[in-house]
Amino acid sequence: MANNNLVGFFKDYLTEDTLFQNKKALSTSYTPQEISHRDKEIDQVAGILAPLLKYDKPSNLFMYGKTGTGKTLVMKYVTQQILKVAEEKKTAIQIIYLNCKLKRIADTEYRLIAQLIREMGKEVPPTGLPTDEVYNIFYKILENNPCMLLIVLDEIDQLIKKAGDEIIYNLTRINSDLKESQITIVGISNSLVFTDGIDPRVKSSLNEEEVVFPPYNALQIQDILKERCTTAFKKDVIKEGVIEKCAAYAAREHGDARRAIELLRVAGEVAERKKKKVVDITDLDEAEEKIEKDRVIDVIKTQPKQSQAALYCIVEIFEVKRKKIHTGEIYEKYKNICGNLNLRPLTQRRISDILAELDMFGIINSQVISKGRYGRTKEISLAFSTSMLTKIKKLLQQELGI
DNA sequence: GTCAATTCACATGAAAGAGACCACGGTCTAGTG
DNA sequence: CTAGACCGTGGTCTCTTTCATGTGAATTGACGA
Numbered sequence: 001m002a003n004n005n006l007v008g009f010f011k012d013y014l015t016e017d018t019l020f021q022n023k024k025a026l027s028t029s030y031t032p033q034e035i036s037h038r039d040k041e042i043d044q045v046a047g048i049l050a051p052l053l054k055y056d057k058p059s060n061l062f063m064y065g066k067t068g069t070g071k072t073l074v075m076k077y078v079t080q081q082i083l084k085v086a087e088e089k090k091t092a093i094q095i096i097y098l099n100c101k102l103k104r105i106a107d108t109e110y111r112l113i114a115q116l117i118r119e120m121g122k123e124v125p126p127t128g129l130p131t132d133e134v135y136n137i138f139y140k141i142l143e144n145n146p147c148m149l150l151i152v153l154d155e156i157d158q159l160i161k162k163a164g165d166e167i168i169y170n171l172t173r174i175n176s177d178l179k180e181s182q183i184t185i186v187g188i189s190n191s192l193v194f195t196d197g198i199d200p201r202v203k204s205s206l207n208e209e210e211v212v213f214p215p216y217n218a219l220q221i222q223d224i225l226k227e228r229c230t231t232a233f234k235k236d237v238i239k240e241g242v243i244e245k246c247a248a249y250a251a252r253e254h255g256d257a258r259r260a261i262e263l264l265r266v267a268g269e270v271a272e273r274k275k276k277k278v279v280d281i282t283d284l285d286e287a288e289e290k291i292e293k294d295r296v297i298d299v300i301k302t303q304p305k306q307s308q309a310a311l312y313c314i315v316e317i318f319e320v321k322r323k324k325i326h327t328g329e330i331y332e333k334y335k336n337i338c339g340n341l342n343l344r345p346l347t348q349r350r351i352s353d354i355l356a357e358l359d360m361f362g363i364i365n366s367q368v369i370s371k372g373r374y375g376r377t378k379e380i381s382l383a384f385s386t387s388m389l390t391k392i393k394k395l396l397q398q399e400l401g402i
Numbered sequence: 403g404t405c406a407a408t409t410c411a412c413a414t415g416a417a418a419g420a421g422a423c424c425a426c427g428g429t430c431t432a433g434t435g
Numbered sequence: 436c437t438a439g440a441c442c443g444t445g446g447t448c449t450c451t452t453t454c455a456t457g458t459g460a461a462t463t464g465a466c467g468a
Contacts, residue, residue, distance in 0.1 A: 350452075370458070375459095
C-alpha cells in the first residue's frame with residue numbers, strides 16, 4: 001500500500017461499518033449477565049460458599065469439568081455476587097483468584113504464596129527468600145487484617161503436578177494456627193483423575209465438597225452462542241446454519257463452549273476482513289483453519305531452541321517417510337543436526353521428555369507402543385495437517401537460523 | 403502346538419548438579435560537612 | 436558520618452544429566468502331545 005493511501009485506508013477503516021456490536025461479549029474473560037444451563041451448579045457453589053457471609057468457614061470445594069464447561073465462569077459469577085452482598089453488609093471477605101497454569105505466577109509453592117501476598121497488597125521479592133519466610137509474611141498479614149479468605153486455584157492439577165501436594169496441606173494447616181482469619185480453598189481442575197496420586201490427607205481436606213460440571217451438549221452450546229451473538233454482533237449478521245455448525249463442532253470437541261465462542265469471533269473477523277456483510281459457513285471453515293494454524297505457530301515460536309530442533313527433525317523425517325516415527329530415529333537425526341546448529345546435544349532421556357512436552361502442546365501425537373522383541377518406543381506423528389507442513393518447516397528453519 | 407522365559411528399545415522415575423536469578427547483611431569506599 | 440558500591444551467603448527455579456527401574460509383546464526354546 002502506498003503511503004499516500006494509508007490515511008485514506010485508516011479513514012475508511014474507521015467509517016467502515018463493522019459486523020460487531022460489542023466484540024467483548026466474545027472474549028474469554030467476558031462474564032455475561034446470565035449464565036444459561038448452569039443453574040444447578042451455581043446453586044450448589046453458592047450454597048457451599050454462603051457461610052462466608054456469616055463468618056463461618058465453608059467447606060473447601062473442588063470443581064471438576066472439562067475445559068470450556070463454565071467452571072471459571074460460574075466461580076467468578078458466584079464470587080462477584082458474594083462480594084456484592086459482603087460490601088453491603090460490611091463483611092470482611094477477600095477473594096483471590098489464581099490461575100496456576102500461568103507460568104511464573106503461581107506454579108510453585110513459593111510463587112503461589114508470594115502471589116497471594118501480592119494480591120493482599122504487600123510486595124514480596126520474586127525469589128531469594130526462604131519459603132518459610134514467605135509463609136510467615138503471609139501468616140502475619142492474615143493475623144493483622146482479619147478476614148475470610150477464599151482462594152480460588154484454577155487449574156490446580158497443574159500446580160500439584162509441578163509443585164507437589166504439600167502446598168495444599170500447608171495452606172490448610174495454616175488455618176488451625178490462625179485465630180482471626182480463616183482460609184477456604186476452591187480448587188478447579190480439568191481432569192477428573194488427577195486426585196489419584198496425591199496424599200490422602202490432602203485429598204480429604206480438599207475434597208470436602210465437590211461439584212462436577214458436565215460438558216454442554218450441542219443444543220446448549222447453540223443457546224449460549226445465540227445469546228452471545230445478540231450482544232456481540234449486529235442484527236442479522238450471522239447467517240442461518242452458522243451457529244448450528246459452530247455448536248456441532250464444539251460438541252464434537254467434548255462440549256467446549258470457549259472454543260465455540262472463539263471460533264465464532266474469528267469467523268466474524270474473517271468475514272469482516274473480506275468486507276462481507278454477513279458471516280456464513282465458509283467463514284466458519286476458514287476460521288477453524290486459522291485458529292488451528294495460529295495455535296501451532298504460536299506454540300512453536302515460544303518453544304526453546306532444543307524443542308524446536310527436535311520438532312524440526314520430526315518434520316524432516318516425516319517429509320520423507322510419511323509414516324509414524326520412533327524415538328530412536330528422531331534422536332539419531334537430532335544428534336546429527338545439533339552439530340550444524342551449534343547446539344549441545346541433549347541426552348535421549350531429555351529428548352524423550354521434550355517429545356512428551358510437544359505432545360502435550362498438541363503439536364505432535366505420540367503413543368507408547370511395544371513392538372515386542374523389537375522393544376518399546378513412542379510412535380510419533382505430526383498433529384497438524386500436511387498442508388501446513390512446508391510452512392511449519394520454513395518457520396522452524398527461520399527460528400533455528402538455518 | 404503351547405507356554406513360560408527372554409529380550410529389546412526405549413519409557414518412566416528419582417535424585418542431584420549447574421547456572422541463572424535474587425535478597426539480605428556486612429564491609430569497603432568516596433563524598434560530604 | 437553516611438550513602439552507595441560491592442561482595443559472600445543462602446535461597447529458589449529451570450533445565451539437564453545420571454542412575455535405576457519398569458514395561459509389553461514378539462521371539463525363543465523347552466516341553467509334551
